[in-house]
Amino acid sequence: MAINFQQLDRRRFLRGAGTALALPLLTSGLPLTAATSEGEENPKRLACIYFPDGVPMPLREDPAFEDWSWFPHGGGTDFKLTKCTDVFEPLLSDVTILSGFSHPEARKIHGHRNADQFLTAAKIRRDVTYKNTISLDQIYAEHVGDQTRFSSLVMSTDGGIGTPCAAQTLSFNRMGRPIPAEQSPKRIFDMLFVKKDADAARRLAMSESALDEMLADAKDLRGTLSAEDQGRLDEYLNSVREAEIRVQKAKEWVHKPLPVVDQSLFEQDVSPDSPRLYLQSMFDMIYLAFKTDSTRVATYQIGRENGAGVSDRLARAVGFSLAHKLTHDTKFPGGWENLGKYCRFLNEEFVRFATRLKETPEPAGTGTMLDNSLLFFGSASSAFHLSRNYPLVLAGGKNMGFKHGRYLNYAGANPMGGAWNGGIEPYQREINHDDQSLTRVFVTMLQQLGMETESFAGVTGNFPELLS
Numbered sequence: 001m002a003i004n005f006q007q008l009d010r011r012r013f014l015r016g017a018g019t020a021l022a023l024p025l026l027t028s029g030l031p032l033t034a035a036t037s038e039g040e041e042n043p044k045r046l047a048c049i050y051f052p053d054g055v056p057m058p059l060r061e062d063p064a065f066e067d068w069s070w071f072p073h074g075g076g077t078d079f080k081l082t083k084c085t086d087v088f089e090p091l092l093s094d095v096t097i098l099s100g101f102s103h104p105e106a107r108k109i110h111g112h113r114n115a116d117q118f119l120t121a122a123k124i125r126r127d128v129t130y131k132n133t134i135s136l137d138q139i140y141a142e143h144v145g146d147q148t149r150f151s152s153l154v155m156s157t158d159g160g161i162g163t164p165c166a167a168q169t170l171s172f173n174r175m176g177r178p179i180p181a182e183q184s185p186k187r188i189f190d191m192l193f194v195k196k197d198a199d200a201a202r203r204l205a206m207s208e209s210a211l212d213e214m215l216a217d218a219k220d221l222r223g224t225l226s227a228e229d230q231g232r233l234d235e236y237l238n239s240v241r242e243a244e245i246r247v248q249k250a251k252e253w254v255h256k257p258l259p260v261v262d263q264s265l266f267e268q269d270v271s272p273d274s275p276r277l278y279l280q281s282m283f284d285m286i287y288l289a290f291k292t293d294s295t296r297v298a299t300y301q302i303g304r305e306n307g308a309g310v311s312d313r314l315a316r317a318v319g320f321s322l323a324h325k326l327t328h329d330t331k332f333p334g335g336w337e338n339l340g341k342y343c344r345f346l347n348e349e350f351v352r353f354a355t356r357l358k359e360t361p362e363p364a365g366t367g368t369m370l371d372n373s374l375l376f377f378g379s380a381s382s383a384f385h386l387s388r389n390y391p392l393v394l395a396g397g398k399n400m401g402f403k404h405g406r407y408l409n410y411a412g413a414n415p416m417g418g419a420w421n422g423g424i425e426p427y428q429r430e431i432n433h434d435d436q437s438l439t440r441v442f443v444t445m446l447q448q449l450g451m452e453t454e455s456f457a458g459v460t461g462n463f464p465e466l467l468s
Contacts, residue, residue, distance in 0.1 A: 042362070042366050042372055042399070043290075043293055043296050043372060044144070044296065044372055044373075044374070044400060044449050044450055045290050045296040045297070045298075045369075045372060045373040045374065046136075046137060046140050046296065046297050046298070046373070046374050046376070046445070046449060047286055047290075047297075047298045047299070047300070047373065047374070047375050047376070048118075048119055048136065048137050048170060048298075048299045048300075048375075048376045048377075049299070049300045049301075049302065049350060049375070049376070049377045049378075050115060050118050050119075050170055050299075050300070050301045050302060050378065050379060050380070051302040051303060051343075051346050051377075051378070051379050052115060052302070052303045052304060052305045052306075052311075052323075052324075052379060052381065053111065053112075053303070053305060053306075053307070053323065053324050053327045053379070053381055053385060054111055054327055054379060054381035054382050054383055054384065054385050054386065054391070055070030055071075055084070055339070055343050055379065055381075055382060055383065055391045056068050056069060056070050056084060056330065056336045056337075056339045056340045056343065056383070057069060057070060057071070057382055057383035058330070058336045062336065064336035064337055064340075066082070067082055067083045067084075067337070067340075068082060068083060068084055068336045068337050068339075068340035069082050069084065070082070070084050070085060070340070070343055070391050071085075071097070071099050071391065071407075071409070071411075072085060072097060072407045072409075074407065074409075075407050075408070075409035076406055076407065076408075076409075077405060077406055079097075079406075079407040079409075082340075083340060083344065084340040084343050084344050084347070085097070085344075085347060087344060087347045087348045087351050088347065088351060088393070090351075090355070091351055091354055091355060091358070091395070092404070092405050093404055093405050094354065094358060094370055094395055094396055094398065094404050095354075095393060095394070095395045095404050095405070096393070096394045096395075096402070096403075096404050096405075096406050096407075096408060096466065097392070097393055097406075097407045097408070098378075098390075098392040098393070098394065098408050098410075098441070099389060099391075099392075099407070099408065099409045099410060099411045100389055100409060100410030100411035100435050100436055101389070101390055101392060101410065101435055101436045101437070101438045101441060102380075102387060102388045102389060102390050102435040102436075102437075102438055103117055103118075103121040103380070103387075103437070103438050103439065103457075104121075104437055104439075104459070105117065105121060105122060105123040105124070105457075106121070106124075106380060106387045107387050107388055107435070108387070109124070109125075109387050110385060110387065111305065111380065111381030111382075111384075111385025111386055111387050112166075112305045112306040112385055113165040113166070113305065114165075114305070114380040114381065114387050115166075115167045115170070115301065115304060115305050115380055116132055116164070116165055116167040116172075116178075117132075117380060118170060118378075118379075118380040119135035119136040119137060119170050119171070119172070119299070120132055120133045120134065120135045120136070120172055120176075120457065121133075121438065121439050121442070121456060121457035121459070122176070122457060124164075124165065130164040130165065131176055132172045132176035132177075132178070133172065133176045133457060134172055134173060134174045134175075134176065135170060135171050135172040135299075136376075136442050136445070136446070136456070137152055137154075137170065137171055137297050137298070137299050138152065138171055138172065138173055138174070138179070138297075139446065139451070139456075140296075140297055140446060140449055140451065141297040142174070143449075143450070143451050144296050144297070144450075145295075145296075145297065147296070148293055148294055148295045148296055149294050149295070150191075150192075150289070150294055150295040151295065151297065152171065152179075152295055152297035152298065152299070153182075153188070153285070153286065153289050153294075153295050153297065153298040153299070154169060154170070154171045154179050154180070154181045154182065154298075154299050155181050155182050155183065155188065155282055155285065155286075155298070155299065155300045155301070156168050156169055156170070156181035156182075156183055156300065156301035156302075156304070156311075157183060157272055157278070157282070157301065157302055157303055157309070157310060157311035157314065158181075158183060158301075158303070158304050158308075158309035158310055158311050159180075159181055159182060159183030159184075160180050160181060160183075161178035161179070161180050161181070162178070162304055166304060166305060166306065166308065167301070167304065168181060168301065168304045168309065169181040169299075169301060170299040170300075170301045171299050181299075181301060185270060185278075185281040185282055185284070185285055188282075188285045189261075189285065189288075192259075192261075192285070192288060192289055192292070192294050193259060193261050193288075193292075218233065221233070222234075259292035259294065261288060261292065271310075272310045272311060272313050272314055273313060273316070275313065275314040275315070275316050275317035275345075276317045276345070276349070278314075279302070279314070279317075279346075279349040280349060280352065282300055283300070283349060283350075283352070283353035283356075286298045286300065286353070287353065287356055287357065287360075290357070290369060290373060291360065291369065302314070302346060303323065305381070305385075306324065307322060307323070307324025307325065311323070312324050314345075315342050317342075317345050318341045318342050318344075318345050320338060320342065323342055326338050326339040326342055327339060327384070327385065330383075350375075350377050350393070353375075354370060354375055354395045354396065357369040357370035357373055357375075357396065358370040358396075366399065367398065367399050370395070370396040370398075371396065371397070371398040371399040372396075372397075372399050372400075373396045373397065374394070374395075374396050374397040374400065374402070374445055374448070374449065375393075375394070375395040375396045376392070376393075376394055376445070377392070377393040377394075377395065378390055378391050378392035378393060379391050379392075388435055389411055389435060390438065392438075392441075394441070394445075394466065397448060400448035400449065401448055401467045401468055402448065402466055402467060402468070403466065403467055403468035408465060408466075410435070410436045436463070437459055437461075439455075439456040439457050439459040440456075440459070440461050440462055440463040441463050441466065442456040442457075443455060443456050443459075443460075443461065443462040443463070444462040444463045444464065444466050444467070447462060448467070
């Protein structure tokens with residue numbers, strides 16, 4: 001039966017199995033892409049960890065240059081770590097440090113606004129035209145997510161999604177929509193390992209039926225709409241389809257027993273007011289999720305940009321009140337060292353996590369968990385929140401062909417990446433080098449993770465220098 005759209009009000013519902021789903025306001029649209037995946041004999045895992053606001057990058061003539069620069073001195077296999085990064089020393093055979101990389105579409109954006117782009121490389125602006133794209137982790141989750149109980153684990157210290165250009169999540173779906181991040185280790189642990197009620201299977205069966213009928217109703221409605229409103233409805237229906245996929249996935253796993261983990265070995269009820277313990281607990285959740293093969297994809301945004309949110313209190317771990325303030329106090333005596341100590345703290349906890357993976361053997365003699373896990377750690381800002389020369393670390397993945405123990409310094413003529421002292425804003429100074437496109441690193445990562453792809457975010461080409 002034809003439906004007269006002009007007679008529809010905002011309370012129109014798609015109905016199925018006794019439930020109802022309200023229609024959206026039909027005003028604009030976005031494209032859809034279906035997810036596919038293939039099985040793998042040995043799990044290949046991906047974890048992406050982000051920290052905000054940049055790192056210490058004093059100029060050469062500054063007394064702090066030798067000890068507290070985030071980037072090492074030198075390049076290739078001939079380099080010297082600083083007090084900020086020497087915590088990587090015991091893990092160097094499994095680590096590559098990168099300099100001179102950034103996303104082309106982010107280079108003119110202030111560093112306070114670019115966390116949204118760290119894993120998407122999208123062309124984003126702050127005005128009403130804001131539109132993101134799918135993130136690196138979710139591309140891989142589409143590939144392997146059907147093989148585990150959870151497609152991906154999305155975490156952040158601040159939780160939720162934040163706001164456009166002030167993200168509190170690294171993960172964005174195929175439509176470019178932010179995926180809410182979980183911030184409580186206790187809730188993450190319960191989600192992964194605490195059994196749900198016995199009535200779950202019945203409710204899942206009802207949900208599947210309801211969604212089937214809703215989608216059928218929507219198909220009848222779609223033919224009556226304008227092209228613009230069809231796009232808006234398609235975007236909305238994509239969220240329904242995502243729910244349908246989640247229902248199907250949950251249905252497959254509802255009768256399978258949850259992994260058994262000794263809860264007493266892990267600290268769960270902890271907040272950012274205990275910074276070191278909190279970070280360790282969040283990293284523990286990724287370790288447990290990977291160890292039990294509950295998921296093979298995880299993101300953790302340690303903090304949001306611009307000093308907003310509870311994550312700013314993490315600086316208490318090294319005796320300072322607010323983390324973001326450290327990045328603006330570098331013009332004062334001891335400023336670079338103070339920021340360096342905070343960055344060292346973050347590096348320490350990342351190394352602790354990576355070391356734990358390295359110390360955990362895989363079954364059947366296939367190396368360690370770190371050999372089969374790719375860890376991407378860094379920020380989309382360098383000194384003074386400049387959106388160039390990202391401080392980056394790639395760890396693990398030896399069984400995927402990655403070669404480590406190197407500092408790949410592509411910062412060019414200006415190895416300090418355009419750093420300067422004082423309170424001068426980055427967009428007021430010229431940068432005398434051209435960064436490599438970080439998208440090429442992403443293509444290499446996806447290829448070695450087992451995906452057939454030649455481009456990321458519209459940029460073609462990989463970065464074979466990362467491989468043995």
